Amino acid sequence: xxxxxxxxxxxxxxxxxxxxxxxxxxxxxxxxxxxxxxxxxxxxxxxxxxxxxxxxxxxxxxxxxxxxxxxxxxxxxxxxxxxxxxxxxxxxxxxxxxxxxxxxxxxxxxxxxxxxxxxxxxxxxxxxxxxxxxxxxxxxxxxxxxxxxxxxxxxxxxxxxxxxxxxxxxxxxxxxxxxxxxxxxxxxxxxxxxxxxxxxxxxxxxxxxxxxxxxxxxxxxxxxxxxxxxxxxxxxxxxxxxxxxxxxxxxxxxxxxxxxxxxxxxxxxxxxxxxxxxxxxxxxxxxxxxxxxx
Amino acid sequence: xxxxxxxxxxxxxxxxxxxxxxxxxxxxxxxxxxxxxxxxxxxxxxxxxxxxxxxxxxxxxxxxxxxxxxxxxxxxxxxxxxxxxxxxxxxxxxxxxxxxxxxxxxxxxxxxxxxxxxxxxxxxxxxxxxxxxxxxxxxxxxxxxxxxxxxxxxxxxxxxxxxxxxxxxxxxxxxxxxxxxxxxxxxxxxxxxxxxxxxxxxxxxxxxxxxxxxxxxxxxxxxxxxxxxxxxxxxxxxxxxxxxxxxxxxxxxxxxxxxxxxxxxxxxxxxxxxxxxxxxxxxxxxxxxxxxxxxxxxxxxxxxxxxxxxxxxxxxxxxxxxxxxxxxxxxxxxxxxxxxxxxxxxxxxxxxxxxxxxxxxxxxxxxxxxxxxxxxxxxxxxxxxxxxxxxxxxxxxxxxxxxxxxxxxxxxxxxxxxxxxxxxxxxx
Ligand SMILES: Cc1ncc(C[n+]2csc(CCOP(=O)(O)OP(=O)(O)O)c2C)c(N)n1
Ligand code: SF4
Ligand SMILES: [Mg+2]
Numbered sequence: 001x002x003x004x005x006x007x008x009x010x011x012x013x014x015x016x017x018x019x020x021x022x023x024x025x026x027x028x029x030x031x032x033x034x035x036x037x038x039x040x041x042x043x044x045x046x047x048x049x050x051x052x053x054x055x056x057x058x059x060x061x062x063x064x065x066x067x068x069x070x071x072x073x074x075x076x077x078x079x080x081x082x083x084x085x086x087x088x089x090x091x092x093x094x095x096x097x098x099x100x101x102x103x104x105x106x107x108x109x110x111x112x113x114x115x116x117x118x119x120x121x122x123x124x125x126x127x128x129x130x131x132x133x134x135x136x137x138x139x140x141x142x143x144x145x146x147x148x149x150x151x152x153x154x155x156x157x158x159x160x161x162x163x164x165x166x167x168x169x170x171x172x173x174x175x176x177x178x179x180x181x182x183x184x185x186x187x188x189x190x191x192x193x194x195x196x197x198x199x200x201x202x203x204x205x206x207x208x209x210x211x212x213x214x215x216x217x218x219x220x221x222x223x224x225x226x227x228x229x230x231x232x233x234x235x236x237x238x239x240x241x242x243x244x245x246x247x248x249x250x251x252x253x254x255x256x257x258x259x260x261x262x263x264x265x266x267x268x269x270x271x272x273x274x275x276x277x278x279x280x281x282x283x284x285x286x287x288x289x290x291x292x293x294x
Numbered sequence: 295x296x297x298x299x300x301x302x303x304x305x306x307x308x309x310x311x312x313x314x315x316x317x318x319x320x321x322x323x324x325x326x327x328x329x330x331x332x333x334x335x336x337x338x339x340x341x342x343x344x345x346x347x348x349x350x351x352x353x354x355x356x357x358x359x360x361x362x363x364x365x366x367x368x369x370x371x372x373x374x375x376x377x378x379x380x381x382x383x384x385x386x387x388x389x390x391x392x393x394x395x396x397x398x399x400x401x402x403x404x405x406x407x408x409x410x411x412x413x414x415x416x417x418x419x420x421x422x423x424x425x426x427x428x429x430x431x432x433x434x435x436x437x438x439x440x441x442x443x444x445x446x447x448x449x450x451x452x453x454x455x456x457x458x459x460x461x462x463x464x465x466x467x468x469x470x471x472x473x474x475x476x477x478x479x480x481x482x483x484x485x486x487x488x489x490x491x492x493x494x495x496x497x498x499x500x501x502x503x504x505x506x507x508x509x510x511x512x513x514x515x516x517x518x519x520x521x522x523x524x525x526x527x528x529x530x531x532x533x534x535x536x537x538x539x540x541x542x543x544x545x546x547x548x549x550x551x552x553x554x555x556x557x558x559x560x561x562x563x564x565x566x567x568x569x570x571x572x573x574x575x576x577x578x579x580x581x582x583x584x585x586x587x588x589x590x591x592x593x594x595x596x597x598x599x600x601x602x603x604x605x606x607x608x609x610x611x612x613x614x615x616x617x618x619x620x621x622x623x624x625x626x627x628x629x630x631x632x633x634x635x636x637x638x639x640x641x642x643x644x645x646x647x648x649x650x651x652x653x654x655x656x657x658x659x660x661x662x663x664x665x666x667x668x669x670x671x672x673x674x675x676x677x678x679x680x681x682x683x684x685x686x687x688x689x690x691x692x693x694x695x696x697x698x699x700x701x702x703x704x705x706x707x708x709x710x711x712x713x714x715x716x717x718x719x720x721x722x
Binding site: 042043044045047054055057058059060061063065066067068069070071072073075076078079080081082083084085086087088089090091093096113114116117118120121 | 365366368393394396397398399400402403406407408409410411412413414415416418432433436440540541542544545546547548549550551552553556
């Protein structure tokens with residue numbers, strides 16, 4: 001089996017993240033930021049709450065980001081982004097994108113209030129959650145995005161997480177926002193289509209990006225893109241989009257069993273066949289629900 | 295290659311040199327008659343270009359924001375601040391103010407939104423009280439560290455538990471170390487005037503300002519207030535330079551990771567900016583007087599020259615203390631008053647100069663740092679430490695949770711002070 005899946009990166013777009021950033025090799029998070037920004041373009045102001053991304057920019061006085069960036073506290077990305085938009089409106093600068101990039105901790109957990117507030121007010125911001133399914137910056141603790149069965153530094157392999165991953169997309173859709181979608185850097189065409197669409201819509205737009213994390217998930221750093229594909233093909237991470245509350249699947253690749261996805265990662269190594277069967281059942285249930293909603 | 299270089303440090307240095315270059319001189323505005331130059335001018339003077347209105351402290355605060363043409367307002371309701379935001383939203387509805395009004399879901403997000411707005415160059419405003427201010431605690435540090443000139447009005451209210459909505463300075467004194475300037479107001483006039491000056495000072499030294507008034511005694515009490523012309527306020531706030539902001543044409547970061555060496559430099563620059571602010575508060579106060587006829591300084595001395603005994607106050611208790619000083623003077627007592635307007639930057643030298651050589655001094659605090667005493671008391675004590683001819687100091691904890699402090703209470707304080715009492719006195 002080929003370990004590296006080849007993807008073509010469109011050349012004409014400018015890179016807005018330079019080399020020399022501080023992400024780990026194979027970090028899915030920085031790829032999300034890189035590709036979203038390539039599509040959005042340089043007329044963008046971004047805000048980043050405390051997360052791995054804080055460190056990825058690099059240490060003062062250097063920055064790997066070629067964009068104006070406001071670092072903020074872990075729970076305020078959505079509120080700061082909304083404030084940036086209000087400030088730009090006051091200054092009559094209406095042609096600038098405002099993007100928040102936040103981790104799952106800063107989105108599903110501690111930042112959910114600010115995000116919900118912004119979404120309810122339909123603030124004109126693009127919110128991108130790069131989801132590595134745990135608190136990575138602080139050393140791999142469980143978050144409400146950590147999936148069932150995963151071991152983290154606070155849910156060890158003999159005491160693994162027994163709660164399901166929170167369904168943030170459903171939460172966002174309950175706010176009746178104009179656009180929500182899931183993206184994965186292993187499917188750049190799909191990502192590009194969604195980011196473009198998100199950029200063209202006014203109001204709160206939410207993108208959930210799968211962000212595989214080699215040290216956190218326990219796999220070798222050259223397999224990030226492959227792992228993303230397995231997540232989508234196994235239907236653990238369906239690629240979908242919703243305009244207002246109408247959900248539709250944007251990719252329907254041939255199905256593979258979840259065990260192929262799980263077995264590649266140390267965080268699931270302890271799972272028994274029964275546990276894996278349970279996860280498969282859950283994944284199938286969720287898929288059926290999305291189909292029903294379509 | 296590092297692309298967007300973080301410019302925070304650069305701007306701090308640029309700032310201090312800019313201020314030095316200008317010698318902290320504020321452009322004088324011609325054609326406005328200056329009124330009496332004495333410290334109490336604000337009690338009696340008026341300039342031709344202002345009207346007089348009956349306003350509550352909250353209305354004065356809101357009007358101050360309108361006159362400053364704030365561009366983004368983000369707020370969350372809490373008693374007794376609520377009418378500030380209500381008045382502002384009305385002003386927007388009536389077209390008296392063109393501002394983005396954000397009704398956010400918490401005070402925490404209110405300040406976060408103000409940070410975002412301020413970081414792109416907009417003049418941002420919020421107002422809160424008590425639980426709201428304490429909820430903002432983490433972001434107060436962030437605002438100051440990111441050097442954003444936000445102005446916030448805080449209506450001093452007790453902090454629970456137990457629930458209490460009345461006047462108490464605990465909410466704001468507990469934010470002393472966050473890097474915000476803090477102005478304690480005595481009158482509604484001062485609330486309006488200080489809001490205007492706060493923007494001027496904040497936008498110069500790039501530190502945020504907290505304008506503080508006592509719940510109900512000021513916030514909900516009507517007083518006659520001179521309202522300056524907006525045109526003149528705009529002139530007063532005119533900036534000669536552009537502060538660094540988030541700009542797509544000149545990318546830079548705010549708040550990026552800084553190692554120990556740089557962190558130290560940033561913090562120290564904030565302290566230097568506070569010191570510069572101390573000079574600027576006086577100079578802006580003088581300039582304000584020239585334009586509007588009322589003068590302000592970090593401290594105000596009242597009947598202090600030949601006084602043996604001194605009351606030290608902050609906030610609305612000052613008004614009561616003035617009356618007590620007046621009556622005691624009639625009885626021939628050599629008593630005076632030192633009003634402290636700024637908790638931060640704390641006017642150490644001015645406090646020393648005012649109190650050294652006096653016999654006795656009672657610092658009255660409408661707040662209590664549990665286990666420490668009143669905060670102004672400990673600050674004054676620290677300022678006098680190591681000085682010659684230090685007066686006997688008494689700390690008076692008074693009026694917590696809105697308990698009235700009446701003239702006869704302060705008379706009692708005076709009698710106790712006259713017996714050379716030192717340490718803490720509990721009034722209540
Ligand atoms: C109020 C507060 N609590 C805790 C932290 C410590 N902290 C910094 S980053 C982080 C984890 C963030 O996790 P996530 O949002 O998933 O981003 P990741 O690190 O995984 O990229 C935590 C808990 C903080 N900065 N602020
Ligand atoms: S820990 Fe994970 S998310 Fe953080 S930088 Fe490394 S690979 Fe990226
Ligand atoms: Mg995470």
